[in-house]
Amino acid sequence: MLPIAVLGAGLAGLSAAQALTAAGRAVRLFDKGRAAGGRLATRRIEHAGQSHRFDHGAQYLRAERAGFAALLEAGGTAPWPDAKRRVPVPGMSALGRHLAQGLDIRTGRHASALHRTAEGWMVAHLDAALVRPGRPMPSTPAELAGPFSAVLVTFPAEQARAILPPELAAPLAPIEYAPCWTVMAAFDRKLDLPDTLRYHGPIGWAARDSAKPGREAAQENWVIQAGPEFSRAQLEAPTEQVIAALLAELPAPAPLFAMAHRWRYSLLEVALGQPCLWDAGLGLGYASDGCLAGRAESAWESGQALAQRVLGA
Numbered sequence: 568m569l570p571i572a573v574l575g576a577g578l579a580g581l582s583a584a585q586a587l588t589a590a591g592r593a594v595r596l597f598d599k600g601r602a603a604g605g606r607l608a609t610r611r612i613e614h615a616g617q618s619h620r621f622d623h624g625a626q627y628l629r630a631e632r633a634g635f636a637a638l639l640e641a642g643g644t645a646p647w648p649d650a651k652r653r654v655p656v657p658g659m660s661a662l663g664r665h666l667a668q669g670l671d672i673r674t675g676r677h678a679s680a681l682h683r684t685a686e687g688w689m690v691a692h693l694d695a696a697l698v699r700p701g702r703p704m705p706s707t708p709a710e711l712a713g714p715f716s717a718v719l720v721t722f723p724a725e726q727a728r729a730i731l732p733p734e735l736a737a738p739l740a741p742i743e744y745a746p747c748w749t750v751m752a753a754f755d756r757k758l759d760l761p762d763t764l765r766y767h768g769p770i771g772w773a774a775r776d777s778a779k780p781g782r783e784a785a786q787e788n789w790v791i792q793a794g795p796e797f798s799r800a801q802l803e804a805p806t807e808q809v810i811a812a813l814l815a816e817l818p819a820p821a822p823l824f825a826m827a828h829r830w831r832y833s834l835l836e837v838a839l840g841q842p843c844l845w846d847a848g849l850g851l852g853y854a855s856d857g858c859l860a861g862r863a864e865s866a867w868e869s870g871q872a873l874a875q876r877v878l879g880a
């Protein structure tokens with residue numbers, strides 16, 4: 568039997584790949600990032616001889632059902648900021664690393680096109696470092712991988728629509744995400760603030776990242792996420808302007824350093840309304856948090872649902 572290609576090694580892609588592998592299917596994943604995990608991300612910043620880590624994507628994980636709860640147990644998570652919410656230790660990306668174990672993942676590869684041949688699907692992919700969002704694709708010829716019996720795409724919907732044929736791209740059109748500007752800042756002293764803050768202004772959420780279990784408690788590292796209105800209005804603003812605007816909202820001294828990350832697809836605003844898409848005739852499927860709800864658990868469940876559809880097909 569030909570292997571299955573899973574495009575995207577975020578939670579949805581890793582979940583589908585693990586379930587298919589457990590059922591005895593050969594799977595190969597491709598992801599444009601440097602590591603698996605997608606929006607469950609941890610950024611390491613070196614400053615003055617010290618390593619500072621920030622969970623700049625998802626902040627905490629909550630399991631409402633047994634399957635995801637079991638994963639959080641097995642994946643080495645600890646409660647934070649209360650008993651109902653959990654964080655992977657030593658950083659959010661640890662859960663992606665846990666799920667990636669034993670899987671065949673090609674990172675740093677941007678999947679650019681799918682070709683259907685008599686033997687099966689071929690995936691065109693190229694060095695992700697050469698691809699710049701909003702710019703024309705580089706002229707470097709893409710590599711071809713395959714043939715695959717099926718291809719499962721697990722990117723946020725707008726990115727997935729760029730690669731899927733109209734039969735699967737069209738149903739994804741209603742899915743919408745809000746962007747999120749995120750500032751990572753370190754301070755030389757403890758701020759007189761609680762560990763987590765929820766706002767309804769330019770800042771949507773701020774957290775003392777270094778207070779999470781297993782982090783560098785001697786540091787004072789903060790993650791400050793802008794609200795959707797600010798992020799939309801400032802989407803193309805220079806990074807320095809965004810950093811200054813968000814830090815001005817926080818009662819804090821000048822940071823040791825601050826950096827920003829722009830998530831174009833952050834929290835889901837409009838969902839597909841079904842757990843996944845699967846076209847058995849084409850051998851193409853779609854899973855992500857865009858299917859049901861913008862939470863890590865939903866992404867994982869969408870991947871599980873798609874794997875079951877593939878195995879049942």
Ligand SMILES: Cc1cc2nc3c(=O)[nH]c(=O)nc-3n(C[C@H](O)[C@H](O)[C@H](O)COP(=O)(O)OP(=O)(O)OC[C@H]3O[C@@H](n4cnc5c(N)ncnc54)[C@H](O)[C@@H]3O)c2cc1C
Nearest residue numbers: 575577578579599605606625626627678855856862863866
């Ligand atoms: C700022 C922020 C805060 C959040 N906070 C929380 C929270 O506190 N709790 C919670 O439960 N959820 C939170 N979320 C949502 C949660 O992170 C997502 O629901 C979940 O991680 C989505 O997983 P996914 O696999 O669907 O997508 P992703 O994690 O986005 O995975 C998609 C993968 O596809 C890859 N990819 C995209 N295009 C290509 C391409 N062309 N070729 C190859 N690879 C490609 C990407 O690199 C990525 O790894 C937050 C998200 C953000 C951004």
